[in-house]
Amino acid sequence: MEAASGASSMRRTAAILVVLLGGAGLWWLGGNGTDVAASKGALNETIAAGQRKTEANDPRLTGAHRFEDGGWIYVHLEGDPASVGFQHGYLLAPEIEDAFSAVSAGMMHETQRDWTFFRTAAREMLWPKIDTEFQQELQGIVNGLRARTNSKLDVDDIVAMNAFEELPDYYVPWYNKQQKAAHAPNLKSPGNCSAFVATGSWTKNGQIVMGHNNWTNYANGERWRIVFDIAPKSGHRILMDGFPGVIASDDDFGINSGGLMVTETTITQFEGWDPNGKAEFVRARKALQYAGSIDEYTKIMLDGNNGGYANDWLLGDSKTGEIAQLELGLKAYKLWRTKDGAFAGSNWARDPKVIREDARQFEANNLETSPNARRVRWEQLLKENKGKLDVNLAEKMLGDHVDSYHQKPETNERTLCGHVDSSPRGVDVWGWAPYFPGGAVQAKATDSTMTKEMKMVARVGHPCGEDFLAKPFLAAHPEYAWQAPYLRDMKAGPWTEFHSEETAVAQKQK
Numbered sequence: 001m002e003a004a005s006g007a008s009s010m011r012r013t014a015a016i017l018v019v020l021l022g023g024a025g026l027w028w029l030g031g032n033g034t035d036v037a038a039s040k041g042a043l044n045e046t047i048a049a050g051q052r053k054t055e056a057n058d059p060r061l062t063g064a065h066r067f068e069d070g071g072w073i074y075v076h077l078e079g080d081p082a083s084v085g086f087q088h089g090y091l092l093a094p095e096i097e098d099a100f101s102a103v104s105a106g107m108m109h110e111t112q113r114d115w116t117f118f119r120t121a122a123r124e125m126l127w128p129k130i131d132t133e134f135q136q137e138l139q140g141i142v143n144g145l146r147a148r149t150n151s152k153l154d155v156d157d158i159v160a161m162n163a164f165e166e167l168p169d170y171y172v173p174w175y176n177k178q179q180k181a182a183h184a185p186n187l188k189s190p191g192n193c194s195a196f197v198a199t200g201s202w203t204k205n206g207q208i209v210m211g212h213n214n215w216t217n218y219a220n221g222e223r224w225r226i227v228f229d230i231a232p233k234s235g236h237r238i239l240m241d242g243f244p245g246v247i248a249s250d251d252d253f254g255i256n257s258g259g260l261m262v263t264e265t266t267i268t269q270f271e272g273w274d275p276n277g278k279a280e281f282v283r284a285r286k287a288l289q290y291a292g293s294i295d296e297y298t299k300i301m302l303d304g305n306n307g308g309y310a311n312d313w314l315l316g317d318s319k320t321g322e323i324a325q326l327e328l329g330l331k332a333y334k335l336w337r338t339k340d341g342a343f344a345g346s347n348w349a350r351d352p353k354v355i356r357e358d359a360r361q362f363e364a365n366n367l368e369t370s371p372n373a374r375r376v377r378w379e380q381l382l383k384e385n386k387g388k389l390d391v392n393l394a395e396k397m398l399g400d401h402v403d404s405y406h407q408k409p410e411t412n413e414r415t416l417c418g419h420v421d422s423s424p425r426g427v428d429v430w431g432w433a434p435y436f437p438g439g440a441v442q443a444k445a446t447d448s449t450m451t452k453e454m455k456m457v458a459r460v461g462h463p464c465g466e467d468f469l470a471k472p473f474l475a476a477h478p479e480y481a482w483q484a485p486y487l488r489d490m491k492a493g494p495w496t497e498f499h500s501e502e503t504a505v506a507q508k509q510k
């Protein structure tokens with residue numbers, strides 16, 4: 001390892017301290033008061049393991065660091081794929097272990113399949129089609145995790161976790177159908193997110209404005225609070241939000257140094273899977289890293305499309321001012337683009353061919369449902385604010401509480417800032433039962449100017465600023481008691497700005 005400057009080695013020490021303290025907090029929370037002694041033992045073990053390994057001063061950690069701000073955990077990762085993975089696994093080790101337990105429990109509960117099933121799918125179906133560099137990054141995560149803790153997780157676990165948005169709700173229903181599985185649960189593709197992108201005469205100064213809030217169950221959503229700043233050896237710099245242990249943003253919101261702005265919302269009632277295709281999380285990460293234009297982005301997403309986590313991608317090219325919507329079904333897709341307009345997403349497909357071939361059950365005219373009610377609200381808000389749209393307004397719109405079907409302010413499954421835990425209806429089209437603990441869990445926004453400077457703003461928790469509290473919720477809704485070990489308070493943080501940081505090489509050159 002080359003000699004690091006005093007400042008950067010101090011920064012690294014501080015970053016490692018933050019990691020250890022973060023780990024301590026998690027262990028206390030995870031203890032639940034039931035087995036404090038075991039918890040304490042595990043905590044001491046984590047710290048000891050961390051200190052032991054830190055002394056090794058692994059050169060793969062060069063340039064990487066971590067800090068926390070506004071409820072987010074920011075990690076800067078750089079270098080070749082194995083190093084980026086190693087840094088990811090090392091710096092986020094406690095969060096990856098914690099996220100893995102929540103995600104795997106959810107996947108097994110929902111599908112009634114054991115974990116071996118998902119490991120097998122990861123190893124036999126997904127792994128052989130993953131590009132070498134992302135295989136190296138995934139293996140690097142495992143190596144980093146193990147260098148920090150005594151983790152038992154291996155690469156099959158990490159690949160299955162990376163596919164948590166596509167295996168349970170896309171692959172498993174397809175597999176059950178193929179196998180004519182008896183008593184198979186009625187699985188439905190998820191409805192994740194509210195988003196928009198606008199440009200030209202729609203925005204305050206003609207530049208692109210993009211905003212997104214992530215909808216998911218609160219157990220996973222409360223853990224979706226990583227900001228990844230990645231300087232890969234090849235491809236563009238990336239700044240994106242993300243999930244511990246996962247190489248794609250996955251909810252998705254990201255920008256790159258090629259000037260591209262990317263977000264999406266899923267297609268409700270999508271059905272389809274191609275076992276010979278390439279995992280969505282790999283294509284999405286690859287596209288954010290390598291695409292510098294709308295056309296390049298589209299090409300990468302279409303290459304090996306497996307139908308997993310089928311989305312309406314909202315894209316912006318800050319170099320040209322052009323925006324696009326890529327509605328990516330499996331049998332059909334459609335690309336719309338404009339330099340003067342706005343595209344919104346709230347989990348509805350709009351191309352008749354995509355609906356006919358890939359989302360046959362979707363009722364585009366049923367305005368009671370969450371996707372369509374939010375579509376109506378987006379149309380109202382974007383029209384009302386035409387010519388005024390900017391990041392400030394994006395922040396407000398992402399926290400909007402107007403139910404367009406009831407035509408009044410409420411907090412429920414039909415509001416852009418979703419609170420399904422307060423809805424007696426739930427969201428049937430996604431298989432979310434009444435009072436399902438899910439909804440909008442965090443939000444992000446950016447514009448062309450910020451993208452050129454590699455900046456975005458982000459808020460953890462409900463984008464309206466309200467807190468979700470697990471204890472009273474579980475007391476009122478014992479039907480969700482199975483989630484008790486994983487469901488935590490989801491407290492809203494402030495809107496916080498993040499930007500890409502200098503690489504170790506750039507710092508050294510000064």
Ligand SMILES: [Zn+2]
Pocket residue numbers: 399400401411417418419462463464465466
């Ligand atoms: Zn809200």
